[in-house]
Amino acid sequence: xxxxxxxxxxxxxxxxxxxxxxxxxxxxxxxxxxxxxxxxxxxxxxxxxxxxxxxxxxxxxxxxxxxxxxxxxxxxxxxxxxxxxxxxxxxxxxxxxxxxxxxxxxxxxxxxxxxxxxxxxxxxxxxxxxxxxxxxxxxxxxxxxxxxxxxxxxxxxxxxxxxxxxxxxxxxxxxxxxxxxxxxxxxxxxxxxxxxxxxxxxxxxxxxxxxxxxxxxxxxxxxxxxxxxxxxxxxxxxxxxxxxxxxxxxxxxxxxxxxxxxxxxxxxxxxxxxxxxxxxxxxxxxxxxxxxxxxx
Numbered sequence: 001x002x003x004x005x006x007x008x009x010x011x012x013x014x015x016x017x018x019x020x021x022x023x024x025x026x027x028x029x030x031x032x033x034x035x036x037x038x039x040x041x042x043x044x045x046x047x048x049x050x051x052x053x054x055x056x057x058x059x060x061x062x063x064x065x066x067x068x069x070x071x072x073x074x075x076x077x078x079x080x081x082x083x084x085x086x087x088x089x090x091x092x093x094x095x096x097x098x099x100x101x102x103x104x105x106x107x108x109x110x111x112x113x114x115x116x117x118x119x120x121x122x123x124x125x126x127x128x129x130x131x132x133x134x135x136x137x138x139x140x141x142x143x144x145x146x147x148x149x150x151x152x153x154x155x156x157x158x159x160x161x162x163x164x165x166x167x168x169x170x171x172x173x174x175x176x177x178x179x180x181x182x183x184x185x186x187x188x189x190x191x192x193x194x195x196x197x198x199x200x201x202x203x204x205x206x207x208x209x210x211x212x213x214x215x216x217x218x219x220x221x222x223x224x225x226x227x228x229x230x231x232x233x234x235x236x237x238x239x240x241x242x243x244x245x246x247x248x249x250x251x252x253x254x255x256x257x258x259x260x261x262x263x264x265x266x267x268x269x270x271x272x273x274x275x276x277x278x279x280x281x282x283x284x285x286x287x288x289x290x291x292x293x294x295x296x
Contacts, residue, residue, distance in 0.1 A: 011087035014075055017066040018088055019058040022051030027279050028121050029055035030098035031089065033105030035127075035258075037164060037188045037196060039065030046100065046260050049268035054275075057097075059088055061105065063195030071194075076202025078209070082112045089119065098275060100124040102260060104199075107131065107208060114214045122278050123218065124271060126225045127233045127257045130240060131210030141206030149197035160196070161188045172229050172256025215243045222247040223274045227255035227262065248274070 005020040019040040022029075030050055032043040040058035047056045060067035062076055062084060074080060085108065089097060099120045101109030106128020113123045132138045152160045164170075165185060173181065201207065222244050224237040228251050241249040252259035252267050260267045 009088050009091045011084035011091070012080065014062050014070060014080075014084055015068045016062065016084060016088060017060040018092070019047075020092075021047045021056045021058070022054055024055050027054035027275070028096065028098055029057065029092075029094050030100055030275070031057045031059065031085070031094070033059060033061060033085070033099070033101035033109050034064070035103030035105050036199060037064075037161070037191060038102075038105070039187065039191075041065070041187055042184070043102070043260075045264050046268070046271075049264075049272065050275075053272075057088070057092060057094075059085065061108065061199075063199040064191060069192050069195030069198065073198055073202050076198045078108065078111050078203045078207070079115075081108050081203055082115050085109075085112045086116060086119070096121050098122045098124065098278075100126070100271070101128060102126040103128060103257070104203070107205065108203070110211060110218070111208070113218045113220065114211050117217050117219055120220050122221045122223070122275070124223045124225065124274065125237075125240070126260055127227070127230060128224075129205060129233075129236050130212050130215060130243075131208045132205050133210050133212055138206045138210070141204065143206075145200040145204040145206055149200040152193050152197045152200075157189055157191060157193050157196075160193070161185060164188070169257050172227070172262060173258060175254075175262060212243065215240070216245055219245055221274075221278060223271070224249045225259055225267070225270075226251060227257060227259040228253050229256040230259070233257060 007018050009016050009018050017040065032046055034043050039060045043058045047058055050056045062081060063069045097120060099109045099113060106125040109123060110125060110128060110130055113120050132141055224240055224247055226233040226237045234251065237249045241247045250270055252263045255263040
């Protein structure tokens with residue numbers, strides 16, 4: 001990947017860091033949104049292959065990476081995040097980009113596409129949900145996220161990061177090896193306790209208004225990606241596929257929740273093929289290495 005360009009964008013009063021890779025003026029650009037505790041750096045493995053043929057933008061979402069971590073909780077709401085993402089798209093001068101999000105970033109990407117469906121050429125969601133449907137489950141998640149946010153602020157970042165990386169959801173990442181896990185830990189330790197805590201409170205899955213009754217607004221093609229070993233998010237992808245007007249569900253072999261990290265080669269081939277199908281020049285879709293999701 002060629003040298004990256006780093007800049008800061010004033011997005012609705014929040015200063016967000018944006019990293020740009022790849023050539024300008026070629027294929028349709030794509031914007032990448034990372035997961036909770038991540039940053040633009042954790043999406044570099046996705047940006048690299050995509051940047052061979054198109055402009056790629058990576059955002060440090062509010063409270064993460066080198067972007068602002070305001071005191072005010074309002075800056076971390078999902079609606080605020082949507083407005084911030086749209087402000088970045090405007091600042092970059094991108095009229096109709098693709099949008100890709102992982103986990104928390106996937107929820108943010110879906111919320112942004114629901115809010116402004118005409119702004120995006122396609123949507124790629126990796127291990128993502130549309131929020132929590134049941135009101136009681138949402139309330140329970142809010143309580144759990146508040147308890148976790150309080151622990152982050154009380155016990156500090158190192159204790160949180162070690163507990164977070166030990167969660168069963170991320171157990172499959174052991175296949176990445178010690179060196180990769182140490183790099184991921186070091187990246188998380190560069191976060192700020194306050195930013196992570198407020199992110200949980202403001203745009204956690206419980207705090208977010210569920211999107212299920214508005215999914216029909218997303219008329220652009222959607223690629224729903226889940227790892228083969230991530231049964232929970234495979235089920236979520238199946239449910240979303242039924243509700244979205246134009247969705248395709250795929251499974252990444254030999255991968256868990258972070259399919260883009262654990263199986264980067266098949267992941268990038270499948271994503272590139274999906275994007276090529278939607279280029280104005282009608283590029284051929286080649287090298288699909290993902291297993292298409294069949295009827296459940």
